[in-house]
Amino acid sequence: MSDVVDLAEFRTAFVVEAEELLTTANTSLLDIEKALRAGNKNIRAVRELFRAVHTIKGLSSMVGIEPVVGIAHRLETTLRAADRAGGSLALESIDTLLEGVRAIAKRVRALADGQPVAEAPSELLDRLERLESATPSTARQSGAGALILDAEIAGKLGAQDQAQLLEGLAQGRRALRVDFIPSPLRAEAGSTITSVRARVAKIGDIVKVVPISVPVTADAPGGLKFGLLVVTSESAQALADAVGVDPGMVYSLAAPPAAGILGAVLEAEPEEPSVSRHGVVRVDVERLDDVMERLSTLVVTRFRLSRALAELAAAGADVRALAQIMNENGRQLRDLRAAILRVRMVPVSEVFERVPLLVRGLSRATGKQVRLVIDAGTAEVDKGVAERLFPAVVHLVRNAVDHAFESPDERTRAGKPAEGALTIACFERTNSQLELTISDDGRGIDRKLVADRAHRPLPDSDAALLELLCLPGLSTRDEATMTSGRGMGMDIVKRTVEQLGGELTLQTRVGVGTRFVMHVPVSISIVDAFTFECAAQRFVVPVTMVEEVVDIDPARLVRGPTRRGGEAPRLLERRNETVPVVQLESLFRLGDRGGEARKALVVRRNGEPMAFSVDRMLGQQEVVVRPLEDPLVRVIGISGATDLGDGRPTLVLDLAALSGALSAATLEPAA
Amino acid sequence: MSILHVVFKVGGTEYAMPADEVLQMESYGGATPVPGAARGVVGIVQVRGRVVPVLDLRARFGLEPIAATLNSRLVVGQDGARSVALLVDSAREVLKLDPEQIEPPPPMMADDSQGFVRAVARMGERLVMLIDFKRVIGEERLHGE
Amino acid sequence: MGEILVVDDSKVMREMIIACLRAQPGLSFTQAASGLEAIEKLSLKTFQLVVLDLNMPDIGGIEVLEFVRGQDKLRSLPIIVVTTRGDDASRATALAAGASRFMTKPFTPEKILSEVRELLEQPAGAPR
Known part of the structure; x- marks a missing residue:
């Protein structure tokens, strides 16, 4: 049969969904571990983990990734037993389970990269299998006595569901039932069981939804209603609002003397409302890029239109209506x-989802105790920026745990808590910029040590220290540690941030701690930019990068002594600051302009100003930046190209990087 | 199974590459120079909304540069995610080449051409060099030359 | 020729099933990502066949089956249960709850196609 589909075609889609499920699995495992450490159970997390693993198993069997099927199967068996035992898992098994999830992740990655997928390690499979028998199998006792339940509902509730309702009551929350009747009218208005569940999940935990047959009436044309059993801290009114029904449709499930159970109030924190994924569409970033690409052609067409309009106006036509x-x-x-940019945005908190797992692993590997605090608030960031930025975050986190934190003993001797505090915070500095901070209360960075290692003079500021740290190939450890040994260096962190049009800064105090701050744009691709001309070539530079556009009075330029036979360096006096002036045309070998430049763009990097002289400013406009990624044209100082409407690419300059490269070149010891 | 090839001229010699590696052909009206780009790169152009580097094959093949003429063409080739425009003296023809017409390059040429010539196609008197696009646009030799 | 409801919480899985069934001309497809959504759609619209996953986040396939078979108008709707659990107990439970057919993942496109064709060709009301 030639029209039959080849399921291997679904491997890409499989990778996307599997990675999402793996994130769920990891998050659930950490939640379970946290609950176990506090002496509690997290039934929901166990179930979510079980389901994630189960789905991975089914999918991988369909697309024929046998090693993943094998691992997922063992995990699933253990977890099913745990789920049946009311969420009971031994704390010791978490590591093995994590290892299993990691082994799947590794194989999914290999598949994504087009690499061969390794067999499942039999030793791991054996250990997973041993977990199965070790899992306690005590079923939870039912305590339905304190709940009022209709027979039709009670029959559908498992002992765990009832236990979850009772536990909610014991925690001082409400156990409520609300009924929702689906109908075509309600569906048209966007109210379906799926949307109702999503809304209810925002204000409480849905323990169970039971479908109930009802006589067919005008209000219930499907002969169906759903009874939602919910544990919530919110009022009955709030629940009714979420479902979109009269508060009369909400019933309390608590039996009157339910207060009697309050003696057993648990100190558990109220759980985070689960974020529903319903109504969420997954889209390949490539497709979004495609949409952006099409938009950019529209923007270009508009530039051309406005040119044509200007020509018409110049020819004396009345263009008011057109304008x-x-x-x-x-x-x-x-x-x-x-609108398109909004579609591309993801919550920063999502970007950080994998950090707790990373920190846990590092903490294990190093024997250092870490208290991780992540505060990403509601900030959002472009998916493309997030993907580029994440490896840099990972590197800084690794550095903090590996190098910054002292051993628990050392910390105690220094009068610090044994647990190192690692804080990752992010907030929107402006509409278009994020500030991302990674700080630790570790030993701080020793300037002298770094200077010695780099064979450079002692840096006199944190900024200078950062420059040193970011020299390619510099490591402040003699021996590569197990966790940070490979990974990328600080130079790559810095370059990543700068390629995004952002800035990396550092504050550190020996014995007190270190803080890295990244300022990065919330989204890339379209920027507000100055256009200018230099030696008859047009260029563009993002407005955010330019501190000031200054007039140059050639008479007041100070020429320094000539170095290495090159052009005499020029200096500009500006508000009690001496600013070196770089002639862009000679730097870029664009040929002579004839005469002195009259304008200069001042940029500042690490606090140091530098001016680039240009012929004339042409204006300011929004431009679509296309990165220049081909190795043939990857050049420091040129971040991309844009079309100003003439159908030709115009270079977008990264003057900050250029100034950085220039200062680095002058710092370089003459070889 | 004959394969469609795009034929172009550089410095009097005929070269060809498989048509399915060619994204499109364009007349050449100049490129935006990129200071500091790899050797042989005359700049970037926009092709169908995409920005691609232009590699001058004369420079790449070690020939004297000439001013672009009305015959100059850009042959935009694709290799995986990379698209690069080759600036050639002219490109007019599309040829079907049979496998039996194609031979490995003579050893001496293989050495001299840095692997740019993958094979030679012989059609009676006519010799056409089949280029190895991936090598031609390979950046490893371009920097620090 | 028929509207098929495909119920699975995995989007990729739903897409795979639909891709398999596209080889049969005249079918159109509706998707449900959960058991509850399936029950809702089944109560509001008429389908000729359901492909149903067993393990889903809210209520499982067995519960969906039990509910559906309790409804007069849905009593003879063909339902193919598709699951990763191929053990005899699951099969027995699913068939007892009213599944017309039981298939385990992985299955081949040919297999699910032939099951669907057979079920759709049966005259209405014929024994399942």
């Missing part, structure tokens, strides 16, 4: 652009 339409069109384009 008005152009304005309208401009506004619509901006709105469309904003």
Whole structure:
């Protein structure tokens, strides 16, 4: 049969979904561990973990990834037993389970990278199998006595469901039932059991939803209603609102003397409301890029339109009506652009989802205790930025645990808590910029040590210290440690941030701690930019990168002594600051302009200003930046190209990187 | 099974590459120079909304540069995610080549051409060099030359 | 020729099942990502066949089956249960709860196609 589909085609889709499930699995495992350490159980997390593993097993069997099927099967068996035992898992088994999840992740990655998928290690499979028999199998006792339940509902509830309702009551929350009747009318208005569940999940834990047959009526055309059993801290009114029904449809499940159980109040924190994934569409970033690409052609067409309009106006035509339409069109384009950019945004908290697992692993490997605090608030970031930035975050986190934190003994001797505090915070500095901070209360960075290692003079500021740390190949440890030995160096962290058009700064105090701050744009691709001309070539530079555009009075330029036979360095006096002036045309070998430049763009890097002289400023406009990624044209100081409407690429300059490269070149000991 | 090839001229010699490696052909009206780009790169151009580097094959093959003429063409080739435009003296022809017409390059040429020539196609008197696009655009030899 | 409801919490799985069944002309597809969503859709619209996963986050396939078979108008709706658990107990439970057919993952496109074809060709009301 030639029209039959080849399921191997679904491998890419499988990778995407599997990675999402693996994230769920890891998060659940950590939640379970946390609960176990506190002497509690997290039934929901066990169930979520079980389901994630189960789904991975089914999918991988369909697309024929046998090693994953094998590992997932062992995990599943253990977890099913745990789920049946009311979420009972031995604390010691968490490591093995994590290892199993990691082994799956590794194979999924290999598949994604087009690498061969390794067989499941039999030793791991054996250990997973041993877990199965070790899992306690005591079923939870049912305590339905304190709940009021209709027979039709009681029959559908498992002992665990009842236990979860009772536990909710014991924690001082409400156990409520609310009924939802689906109908085509309600579905049309966007109210379906799926959307109702999503809304209810925001204000409470859904213990169970029971479908109930009812006589067919005008209000219940499907002969069906759903009874939702919910544990919540919110009021009955809030629940009714979430479902979109009259508060009369909400019943309390607590038997009147339920207060009697309060003696057993647990100190468990209220669980985070589970974020529902319903109504969420997964889209390949590539497809979004494609949409952006199409938008950029629209923007370019608009540039051409406005040129044609200007020509018409210059020829004396009355273009008022046209100009008005152009304005309208401009506004619509901006709105469309904003809408597309919003689609590309992901919560920063999601970017950090994998950090706790990373820290846990590092903490194990190093024997250092770490208290991780992540505060990402509600900040959002472009998916593309997030993907580029994450490896840099990972590196800084690794560094903190590996190098910054002292051993628990050392810390205690220094009068610090044995647990090192690692804080990752992120907030929106402006509409377009994020500030991401990674700070630790470790030993701080020793300037002298770094200087010695780099064979450079002692840095006199944190900024200078950062420059040293970011020299390629510098490591502050003689021996590569097990965890940080490979990984990328600080130079790559810095370059990553700078490629995004951001800045990396450092504050450190010996014995007190270190803080890295990254300022990065929330999204890339479209930026507000200055256009200027230099030696008859046009260029573009992002407005955010330029501190000031200054006039140059050639008479007031100070020329320094000539170094190495090159051009005499020029200096500019500006508000009590001496600013070196770089002639862009000679730097880029663009040929002579004839005469002195009259304008200069001042940029600042690590607090040091530098001016780039240009012929004239042409204007300011929003441009779509396309990165120049081909190795043939990857050059420091050039971040991409844009089309200003003439169908030709115009270079987008990264003057900050250029100034950095120039200062580095002058710092370089003459070889 | 004959394979469609795009034929172009550089410095009087005919070269060819498989048509399915060619994204498109364009006339050449100049490129935006990129200061500091790899040797042989005359700049970037925009092709179908995509920005691609332009590699001058004369420079790449060690020939004297000439001013672009009306015949100059850009042959935009694709290798995986990379697209690179080759600047050639002219490109007019598309040829079907049979496997039996194709031979390995003579050893001496293989050495001299840095592996740019993958094979030679013989059609009666006519010799066409089949280029190895991946090698031609390979960056490893370009820097620090 | 028929509207099929495909119920699975995995989007990739639903897409795979639909891709398999596209070889049969005249079918259209509705997806449900959970047992509850399936029950809701079944109560509001008429389907000719259901492909049902057993393990889902809210209520499982068995519960869906039990509910559906308790409804007069859905009593003879063909339902193919598709699951990763191929053990005899699951099979027995699913068939007892009212599954028309029982298939284990992995299955081949040919296998699910032939099951669907057979079920759709049966005259209405014929024994399952």
